[in-house]
Amino acid sequence: MASRRSTSRPVRRRVRSRAGRSRLRLPTLGQTQLDMVGLGLVSIAAFLAFVLYLGEAGGEVGGVLKDGLRFAFGEAAYLVPIGLLAAGALLVLRPLLPAVRPFRAGALCLALGITLGLAAGSVGLGPGPRAHSPLLDPGYVEGRGGALGELLFWATRTLFSEIGAHILFGFLVAGGLLLVTGASIAGIVGATRDGVATTSRRVRHSTSQATAVLAERDPPPPKARRTRPPEPPGVEPIVHATHVEAPALDAEARFPDLFGAEPEVEPDTQVIPEEGVCEAPLEEEAGPTAPEADETEVVQERLTPMGNPRSGVTEADDLDYALPSARFLERSKARQKPDTTVTDRVGAQLVEALGHFGVEAKIVGSVSGPHVTRYELRLAPGIKMSKVGGMRDDLAYALAADDVRILAPIPGKRAVGVEVPNTVRHMVHLGDVAQESPEGWSPLTVWLGKDIDGKAIGIDLAAQPHVLVAGTTGSGKSGCVNAMLASILMRSSPNEVRMVLVDPKQVELNLYEHIPHLITPVVTSPRLAANVLQNLIREMEERYSLMSAARTRKLEELNRLRVRNGERALPYLLCVIDELADLMMIAPGEVEDAIIRLAQKSRAVGIHLVLATQRPSADIITGMIKANVPARIAFAVSSQTDSRVILDQNGAESLLGRGDMLFRPGSGTKLNRIQGAFVTEEEIEKITAHWRKQGEPELREELLEAVEEDGEGDEGESDFDPDEDDLLAEAIRTVVQMDTASTSMLQRRLRVGYTRAGRLIDMLERRGVISGYEGSKARKVLVTEADLSRTLAALDEPVTSAAVGGGTEDSSP
Structure with a gap:
């Protein structure tokens, strides 16, 4: 019994001592209290400024403060109002700053260094040391570094002599400046090197322009270069098989030159190579000499508008393009730190609410994102996770939140996650997350936004290989599509990526019209969209033939x-369909079959799909489409049924809208909650205007034509007449009135594709309307306007060799 009593008493003493120490802890001040302290420091700084700078009396308090500061800091006392003003501003602006501790340490180093320099007379500061007694003579120290500086100088001179005091002064001042500014010596050297390189490059460019002007010739166009937004120093991005997680860029810290007044047009980045812009030929074609140009187009029937041989597949051109500048994308001005007081209060309310329902848990961590904060809970032994998983509505009620999402458990952790919306939401701009893609990724790299941890999330569309985007109206679906397209246009030239954009709503993708990446105009008709998908299948088969x-x-x-x-x-x-539901309503069978065939086979040949819809129902997103489009992006939906249609699991019904998304990569089932990146129309207009100035799109209008079925042609081969066409009479009138004949002219005038225009040229030749093919010479029109009516009346007669010959003789002069 005695031993038990003796062992229990020290335990009680230790408990009491711990409780006593816990009671001595200072309370944590909220932001309101810190604002009051900061305003008080600013007021004291203003009072001292009147006393020290303007010579005001300041009363008894002012006189005492002035004498005390002069004795303590000497001539450095005039910097005290500035220091107090900076301290007050730091306390008031604390939520907007990444860290306050470097400012404290830097200010302390600067204060010690300046007082030491004044006492030692370093680099001409102060009158310099001289013999005096006593050590802290007020008349002596007030004209130098004060009592603090004199004590530092006495200690360093005694230990290291006067030269050691000068060296310590330089160290303290340099270290204080580095801590206050957050800079580094390597960063300063690098910035100086970049500035010298930029200046020398601009001087060489200006010199070459001046030389060109003197030589009466145009300056050579600058070479295309990639603008690489810098990555965060010292932190490597985490590259997964399907996406990358990289620290988001702190724009104000890492892009100091991007803020402030910036011009709308940058002469250094918006390079317009004159050789790549087809302006002069377009003006000649639009002028009165267009018929003469049509005569020469007969030898260019197999040429592209850029003069290159036309191929059966889409090829890159030989132009050098300049990529858009990173300044086209807006960035957040500052990174705001989450308010820990609010986080702690909501966490306590969450634990209390769980306790009311008999669930004992404790918070082991929390992560704050742009829109939501995830609280990680450790359940007590014997508590089932399923019990917490069904308390979504109860917790939302207890926390007075719009909605709550529960992860039971968090993948890879022994914890249950409860995601609660933030009271203050922060917008994520595309410029905050857009970075250089990891090595080995394709030009189809896109940046989606930030996850809850604040990391930038990017994916390679070529590795997905197709993406389904679905959500209700206003949830951020079209914004996600625009962010994808802007990400690709920021780092990929038309030589690397070509696009087919389908926009049945006619208002979402019209900003991308006339950029050189397009191979068709922005398709707004569902019928033409079905034709485009069928022709992409033909393109896929032709590419497979080349690969074979x-x-x-x-x-x-x-x-x-x-x-x-x-x-x-x-x-x-890249084929982007902004509204799949409209296509499925007009031509469901054709569209679904084409999407399935492309999704099954087109990955290897570099054709990828992005399908977006605001109707995530089973008749739009069918089982076959879901089976072949593995990557899914779900925005806010109205029910769990819609969430299961998109993701095959619940979760999207708890999203908040305004870009809040769940992303499931193509090769996994783990859902990532991401706040989507937002890109404005002004940013898109800057990017697209940059590309439009470098050239026009090389459109392949034959992709808009209906695909002729081979099976039907074999069955009806006996009924096929090569000299019958509904537009034959119109073609005859056109060539006779224009007095010229070419395939490209018929394409423009009759609005037909290349194949049909070529057949019409052959029909006209067999009927004796135009001459035969004579190499580089243009075809001659053998029928005059006087014989036009007789020729049109003879269209129903069969074509024979005598008829051809007779037609030729009759039409001869």
């Missing part, structure tokens, strides 16, 4: 082989 002949398995291998053989590479093809 080259014995390659991927587009990258085929391009390396083609470049080695002197051929042009094949760019990636």
Whole structure:
């Protein structure tokens, strides 16, 4: 019994001592209290400024403060009002600053260094030391570094002599400046090197322009260069198989030159190579000499508008493009720190609410994102996670939140996550997350936004390989599509990526019209969209034929082989459909079959799909489409049924809207909650205007034509007449009135594709309306306007060799 009593008493003493120490802790001040302290410091700084700078009396308090500061700090006392003003501003602006501790340490180093320098007379500060007695003579120290500086100087001179005091002064001042500004010596050297390089480059450019002007010739166009937004120093991005997690860029710290007044047009980045802009030929074609130009187009029937041989597949061109500047994207002005007081209060309310329902838990961590904060809970032994998983509505009621999402458990952790909306939400701009893509990723790298941890999330569309985007109206679906397209346009030229944009709503993707990345105009008709998908299947088959002949398995291998053989590479093809529901309503069978075929086979040949819809129902997102489009992005939906249609699981019904999304990569089932990046129309207009100035799109209008079925042609081969066409009479009138004949002219005048225009040219030749093919010479029109009516009346007669010959003789002069 005695032993038990003796052992229990020390335990009680230890408990009491711990409780006593816990009671001595200072209370944590909220932001309101810190604001009051900061305003008080600013007021004291203003009072001392009147006393020290303007010579005001200041009363008894002012006189005592002035004498005390002069004795303590000497001439450095005049910096005290500035220091108090800076301290007050730091306390008031604390939520907007990344850290306050470096400012404290830097200010302390500067104060010690300045007082020491005044006492030691370093670099001409103060009158310098001289013999005096006593050590802290007020008349002596007030004209130098005060009592603090004199004591520091006496200690350093005794230990290291006067030269040691001067060296310590330099160290303290330099260290204080580095801590206050947050700079580094390597950063300063790098910035100086970049500034010298930029200045020398601009001088060389100006010199070349001046030389060109003197020589009466145009200056050479600058070479295309990639603008690489810098990555956060010292932190490596986490690259996964399907996406990358990188620290988001702190714009104000890492892009100091991007803030402030910036011009709308940058001469250094918006490079317009004159050789790549087809302006002069367009003006000649629009002028009165257009018929003469049509005569020469007969030899260019197999040429692109850029004068290159036309191929059956989409190829890259030979132009050098300049990528847009990173300044086109807006960035957040400052990174705001979350208010820990609010986080602690909501966490306590969450634990209390769980306790009311008999769930004992404690908070082991919390992570604050742009829109939500995730609280990590450790359940007591014996508590089932399913009990917490069904308390979503109860917790939302207890916390007075719009909605609550529960992760039971958090993947990879022994904790249950409760995601609660923040009272203050922060917008994520595309410029905050857009960075250089990891090595080995394709030009189809896009940046989606920030996750709850504040990391930038990017994906490679070529690795997904197709993405389904769904959500209700106003949830951020179109904004996500715009962010994807802007990410690609910021780092990929038309030589690397070509696009097909389908916009049945006619208002979402019209900003991208006329950029050189397009191979078709922005498609707004559901019928034409079905034709485009069918023609993309034909493009896919032709690319597979090239890969089979080259014995390659991927587009990258085929391009390396083609470049080695002197051929042009094949760019990636990205087909974006902004509203899949409209296409499924007009032509459900054709659209679904085409999407399924492309999703099954087009990955290897570099054709990828982005399907977006605001109707996530089973008749729009069918089972076959879901089976072949593995990557999913779900925005806020109205029910769990819609969430299961998109993600095959619940969760999207708890999203908050305004860009709040759940992303499931193509090769995994883990959901990532992301706050989508927002890009404004002004940013998109700057990017697209930059591309439009470098060239016009090389459109392939034959992709808009309906695909002729081979099976139907074989069955009806006996009924096919090569000299029958509904537009034959109109073609005859056109060539007779224009007095010229070419395939491209018929394409423009009759609005038909290349194949049909070529057949019409052959019909006109067999009927003796135009002359035969004579190499580089243009075809001659053999029928005059006087014989036009007789020729049109004879269209129903069968075409024979005598008829052809007779037609030729009759039409001869």
